[in-house]
Amino acid sequence: xxxxxxxxxxxxxxxxxxxxxxxxxRKLLRSIVLSILLGISSTPAFADDLLVAVASNFIKPMQxxxxxxxxxxxxxxxxxxxxxxxxxxxxxxxxxxxxxxxADQDKVxxxxxxxxxxxGSEFIYxxxxxxxxxxxxxxxxxxGDVLKSDKFRYIALADAKLAPYGKAAEQVxxxxxxxxxxxxRVVKGENISQTYQFVRTGNADLGFVALSQxxxxxxxxxxxxxxxxxxxxxxxxxxxxxxxxxxxxxAATEFSQFLQRKSTHALIRSFGxxxxxxxxxxxxxxxxxxxxxR
Amino acid sequence: MSERxxxxxxxxxxxxxxxxxxxxxxxxxxxxGSFSGRGVTAIFGHSGCGKSTLLRCxxxxxxxxxxxxxxxxxxxxxxxxxxxxxxHQRPIGYVFQEASLFPHLSALKxxxxxxxxxxxxxxxxxxEQVIDLLGIENxxxxxxxxxxxxERQRVSIARALAVCPQLLLMDEPLxxxxxxxxxxxxxxxxxxxxxxxxxxxxxxxxxxxxxxLADNLVVMDSGKIIAxxxxxxxxxxxxxSHLF
Amino acid sequence: xxxxxxxSALWLTFKVASLTTLILLILGTPVAWWLSxxxxxxxxxxxALIAVPLVLPPTVLGFYLLVLMGPEGALGRxxxxxxxxxxxxxxxxxxxxxxxxxxxxxxxPLQNAFEAIGPRPLEVAATLRASPIDSFxxxxxxxxxxxxxxxGILGFAxxxxxxxxxxxxxxxxxxxxxxxSVQLYNHVEALEYTQAHWLAALLLxxxxxxxxxxxxxxxxxxxxxxx
Numbered sequence: 069x070x071x072x073x074x075x076x077x078x079x080x081x082x083x084x085x086x087x088x089x090x091x092x093x094r095k096l097l098r099s100i101v102l103s104i105l106l107g108i109s110s111t112p113a114f115a116d117d118l119l120v121a122v123a124s125n126f127i128k129p130m131q132x133x134x135x136x137x138x139x140x141x142x143x144x145x146x147x148x149x150x151x152x153x154x155x156x157x158x159x160x161x162x163x164x165x166x167x168x169x170x171a172d173q174d175k176v177x178x179x180x181x182x183x184x185x186x187x188g189s190e191f192i193y194x195x196x197x198x199x200x201x202x203x204x205x206x207x208x209x210x211x212g213d214v215l216k217s218d219k220f221r222y223i224a225l226a227d228a229k230l231a232p233y234g235k236a237a238e239q240v241x242x243x244x245x246x247x248x249x250x251x252x253r254v255v256k257g258e259n260i261s262q263t264y265q266f267v268r269t270g271n272a273d274l275g276f277v278a279l280s281q282x283x284x285x286x287x288x289x290x291x292x293x294x295x296x297x298x299x300x301x302x303x304x305x306x307x308x309x310x311x312x313x314x315x316x317x318x319a320a321t322e323f324s325q326f327l328q329r330k331s332t333h334a335l336i337r338s339f340g341x342x343x344x345x346x347x348x349x350x351x352x353x354x355x356x357x358x359x360x361x362r
Numbered sequence: 363m364s365e366r367x368x369x370x371x372x373x374x375x376x377x378x379x380x381x382x383x384x385x386x387x388x389x390x391x392x393x394x395g396s397f398s399g400r401g402v403t404a405i406f407g408h409s410g411c412g413k414s415t416l417l418r419c420x421x422x423x424x425x426x427x428x429x430x431x432x433x434x435x436x437x438x439x440x441x442x443x444x445x446x447x448x449x450h451q452r453p454i455g456y457v458f459q460e461a462s463l464f465p466h467l468s469a470l471k472x473x474x475x476x477x478x479x480x481x482x483x484x485x486x487x488x489x490e491q492v493i494d495l496l497g498i499e500n501x502x503x504x505x506x507x508x509x510x511x512x513e514r515q516r517v518s519i520a521r522a523l524a525v526c527p528q529l530l531l532m533d534e535p536l537x538x539x540x541x542x543x544x545x546x547x548x549x550x551x552x553x554x555x556x557x558x559x560x561x562x563x564x565x566x567x568x569x570x571x572x573x574x575l576a577d578n579l580v581v582m583d584s585g586k587i588i589a590x591x592x593x594x595x596x597x598x599x600x601x602x603s604h605l606f
Numbered sequence: 607x608x609x610x611x612x613x614s615a616l617w618l619t620f621k622v623a624s625l626t627t628l629i630l631l632i633l634g635t636p637v638a639w640w641l642s643x644x645x646x647x648x649x650x651x652x653x654a655l656i657a658v659p660l661v662l663p664p665t666v667l668g669f670y671l672l673v674l675m676g677p678e679g680a681l682g683r684x685x686x687x688x689x690x691x692x693x694x695x696x697x698x699x700x701x702x703x704x705x706x707x708x709x710x711x712x713x714x715p716l717q718n719a720f721e722a723i724g725p726r727p728l729e730v731a732a733t734l735r736a737s738p739i740d741s742f743x744x745x746x747x748x749x750x751x752x753x754x755x756x757x758g759i760l761g762f763a764x765x766x767x768x769x770x771x772x773x774x775x776x777x778x779x780x781x782x783x784x785x786x787s788v789q790l791y792n793h794v795e796a797l798e799y800t801q802a803h804w805l806a807a808l809l810l811x812x813x814x815x816x817x818x819x820x821x822x823x824x825x826x827x828x829x830x831x832x833x
Contacts, residue, residue: 090758149655153795207757222695229796255695258788258795265669266777269676271694423729449732450740456733462726466748475744476734525734 116319123171143244166314195342196304201275206293224275225264237276239301281339384426401577422449455522461514463506470502512543569600614750630712631804637718668774695777719753
């Protein structure tokens with residue numbers, strides 16, 4: 069199954085075929101059909117096949133979660149990764165997903181407005197944490213003073229129009245009142261993984277990236293980082309919603325509930341995500357999750 | 363055999379001396395001899411005997427393993443001394459089997475192409491003479507694709523002469539033409555024969571052309587020269603049926 | 607309709623594509639010439655290297671260029687050492703990457719054109735006292751003119767359509783590296799479909815016009831399959 073995920077991921081992460089897929093869903097459908105056909109042979113006949121569209125930034129946790137879900141329920145889960153914008157375009161044009169895990173709230177709201185999603189089924193499955201990160205040791209300090217300095221040539225952030233992490237980064241920048249200082253130094257990734265690559269390859273000296281990325285690549289920790297305090301920007305809420313076209317609404321509901329379970333939340337946190345206090349229930353203090361940072 | 367060996371032996375008067383050895387996959391050329399420095403020498407043999415290759419060696423278009431070529435006192439190529447004039451520095455005129463005019467240039471521009479490059483650009487008399495000799499006045503402003511096959515070949519002969527060569531090499535200039543075109547061109551070639559002072563090496567497999575045009579004859583077979591001398595002395599080879 | 611950012615992206619794209627085409631015609635000519643004449647055992651290697659951008663997904667190519675041109679990459683160290691700094695996020699870097707990306711589209715038509723000429727016209731030129739360099743300019747280039755035309759137009763059009771590479775190494779800086787394809791992509795991603803449609807129509811019209819001109823003028827089928 070993993071190889072199918074990978075082949076799908078590959079297709080999803082390659083913008084050119086992807087752009088074509090956005091225009092004609094045939095290619096996407098073909099890969100989906102292929103993965104379903106391949107998947108069927110190894111699953112019990114009574115189990116449902118869930119088709120879930122997931123924002124790319126959530127690839128790693130989602131693979132772990134869906135594996136646990138399959139183990140505990142028998143339902144098979146096929147994941148389709150892509151940017152939220154592309155996935156939404158596909159959903160609007162009839163892609164047969166059961167569940168959509170967006171990287172933001174906006175796409176989910178739009179789907180609800182267009183009555184393509186089941187109203188009331190939306191929920192926050194994770195919150196992103198923003199990190200100012202550099203591959204260089206001691207460049208980034210714990211209060212972000214480096215941003216006001218001349219110690220860097222380029223700073224990378226995701227495009228605010230396209231990526232929620234980019235929007236949050238711009239809020240941080242305006243909260244610090246350094247828009248003019250940064251303007252000539254800003255380079256923008258079209259998504260958060262490209263932004264990470266800019267910094268990772270050293271082409272940008274530092275950048276606003278996702279905590280989950282820094283945490284996912286252990287060598288990233290060799291650099292320096294500042295975990296942006298939550299109150300510097302609006303929460304990066306990642307919303308999930310059940311789609312109206314879902315063929316397996318029961319299984320989709322089951323998966324929604326599974327995503328909101330305490331144990332799943334712990335798993336999500338371990339990948340560098342946050343969860344809003346309202347859905348934290350009675351869980352233990354989360355600060356220990358980031359102990360390694362400072 | 364002794365008769366042939368005798369005929370191959372070079373005579374004192376021959377001023378063009380050559381020796382080439384060229385080895386290729388399926389073919390080898392091994393020739394050693396001389397040509398007369400006057401008149402038309404036909405190089406005769408059936409196709410594949412190496413006569414065109416010999417001409418290309420003389421022009422410097424091939425690189426034989428062993429090569430020696432001398433005209434009068436000047437050595438153009440001597441592999442034992444590692445001397446070799448590149449083709450564009452050899453004072454030759456070369457007429458290819460197909461006319462090979464430059465398609466992007468008019469007939470006149472084709473003529474002037476070589477003329478300009480051999481320091482003859484001021485010499486319009488020479489060019490006019492050549493144009494006159496081949497009767498191509500009316501064709502000068504046409505592009506090659508507007509010329510007939512015979513006209514093209516006449517322009518290409520004129521082009522080879524416009525560089526004032528010391529040696530004219532002609533590689534089956536008529537073989538690509540039909541009988542009518544051949545008859546159209548042969549009179550011009552005869553005029554060349556009469557009016558040109560330079561030696562001409564004329565490759566052909568046609569006994570008729572040899573009889574009509576040649577003074578001397580070199581007969582080749584399987585990459586070797588099997589006879590050479592005055593046409594009157596060697597004419598019997600033209601009827602040797604296995605040669606063509 | 608179109609915003610000033612769109613126009614700026616269009617103008618920038620035109621600059622990058624023109625410069626790239628010019629550079630590739632100049633550099634690609636000797637390379638194509640060598641390839642069409644050589645029997646060297648390195649020929650397949652060089653041909654394969656040049657063709658790599660045809661098969662490599664552009665984002666992958668862009669990623670490796672990002673690494674190569676970055677401060678830790680070989681090329682990045684070199685450009686830094688000679689005082690150019692590193693190339694990503696710059697106009698120069700974009701032109702450089704475009705040159706690599708569009709290289710096969712220029713070299714292959716040229717190589718085909720040179721091969722189609724064959725050795726004979728050059729032999730003729732040599733017997734007419736033209737040195738090899740002389741005959742290259744006076745015979746080869748005029749005879750290969752349709753090949754140059756095809757190469758120029760394909761190189762230009764392919765650079766205009768370049769996307770994955772620009773996305774990876776451009777950094778989306780207005781007036782500097784934000785090309786029209788990226789601008790279009792951003793419109794789509796930001797769900798600004800009306801603007802996206804306008805830009806897409808413009809690009810489509812442009813590509814159609816280019817191909818129409820090419821087919822009208824040269825009237826010969828393209829020898830490069832990948833358009």
